[in-house]
């Protein structure tokens with residue numbers, strides 16, 4: 001699907017469910033996409049988690065998301081990267097799959113929030129994971145920022 005098609009799909013879901021309802025639906029869709037990615041690459045995630053065994057939750061989340069950022073950067077011909085501040089990990093992306101050519105006063109990339117959340121939360125079953133988008137290109141930010149807090 002082209003970038004603009006995905007954006008149109010998200011807008012159609014907003015039309016049907018309203019902003020609040022769409023947020024929940026799109027978040028769930030993102031989680032499903034992550035579940036498929038994990039089930040299609042079982043060894044990849046096992047190997048990845050073995051490599052960070054004994055590390056903190058934030059370090060594990062950072063490792064998982066670094067892999068995602070590298071895959072997104074190369075496959076989608078865009079730039080995604082990770083920053084970390086203690087137990088908070090930031091996934092940052094210029095991909096704009098869900099906010100392409102859109103303007104909003106609040107973040108709107110709920111599919112990516114669900115995707116990032118599921119990838120981390122499913123691999124850290126003993127931790128509480130909170131994920132939200134704190135900055136969005138639809139808000140005229142230079143990139144979208146997804147904050148992942150590990151408790």
Ligand SMILES: [Zn+2]
Pocket residue numbers: 099107108109133135136137138144145
């Ligand atoms: Zn965004």
